[in-house]
Amino acid sequence: MEEYYIEENKSILDAMKQLDRSGKKILFVVHNGRLKASLTDGDIRRWILKKGDLQMPVKCAANYQPISIEEHQIDLAFRTIKNYQIDAVPVIDKERKIKKIIFANDSEKKYKLFDREITVVIMAGGLGTRLSPYTKILPKPLIPVGDYPIAEHIIHQFYLYGCRQFYMIVNYKRNMIKAYFDEIDKKYQLDFITEEKPLGTGGGISLLKGKIKNTFILTNCDILIDDDLTKAYQQHIKSQNLITMVCSLKNFTIPYGVVNIGEDGMIQSMQEKPNMSFFTNTGCYFVEPEVVEDLVYNEPADFPTVIENYMKTEKRIGVYPIGEDAWLDMGQIDELEKMKTRLRC
DSSP states (O other): OGGGEEOTTSBHHHHHHHHHHHOSSEEEEEETTEEEEEEEHHHHHHHHHTTOOTTSBGGGTOBSSOOOEEGGGGGGHHHHHHHHTOSEEEEEOTTOBEEEEEEOOOSSOOOOOOSSOOEEEEEEOSOOGGGTTHHHHSOGGGOEETTEEHHHHHHHHHHHTTOOEEEEEEOTTHHHHHHHHHHSOOSSEEEEEEOSSOOHHHHHHGGGTTTOOSOEEEEETTEEEOSOHHHHHHHHHHTTOSEEEEEEEEEEEOSSEEEEEOTTSSEEEEEESOEEEEEEEEEEEEEOTHHHHHSOTTOOOOHHHHHHHHHHTTOOEEEEEEOGGGEEEOSSHHHHHHHHHHTTO
8 A cells, every 4th residue: 555655745746756656546645654634636736736836745735634434434435435526535443544545446447428528629630750650651540559540549538538529630641541430330420621731730720610619629649648638628617718738747857967057157056867847738638619710711820829829818728737647649659659558459
């Protein structure tokens, strides 16, 4: 059980890394084996959104009124998990020492449903140059990850959330993509939108003018998000965002000693292989339909530029942070191999 324990003086960044390693969504703050608090991915997300420093100690974000049950109440464990909508419940003795942790049944991946049907738009028109030479033969959406191409994995994931309407914006080797999906049995509606010239992410969705009336998901065709996106949708709606960008934490070690030089040309400080932590755009967004209507039809535009232009007008552009391991990116060959391993293909 030690992998689910954390000390309250550890940093929130350390907690995020530990949550990623454990594969669970909760840690327990303990002292001498006694339960003091709980810390979930949701607690950390709220801390981040309040602009909290990731180097601050866990105690700044933890919940010091954690849900728990005593040993004689163990039969109530799953009812407690369900009633409080938590990922796990610790079983404690009279001294509040944790004797056991009972997790929600995750032997089979279960997806919650969006509370309404949401359209998914998949950007699949690019050349996929980072995956060359594979993409000289196959378009990126059809690169296999195990027995199925990546685009089919993406559609299947959103299908489990209750999505039934999909648009795929295609250009490069589009006939091959259409032929593949025309040949398989589908329980969803997939419509192809054809670019006649490269339009970029923003320009591509301009071709959907008049077709989307409600909040939709925009995603690249080479990523999967292994997180509960119903929470991202709820945050998007609650915050009244125009766009919510799903962002993943990245930890990067600079493989060199870093030297900071002062104004007088003298060494100010040195760091040997310092670590950097930052959030990066995963390529998945929740978007309001007015974004599509604001775009110039059939004109090139990159979506990050669209976002920057909205930010200048003080439109609400939000972030939904996820852990480093919750973002599976197939955009480069080494990452493709990691994705195959994660999906156990």
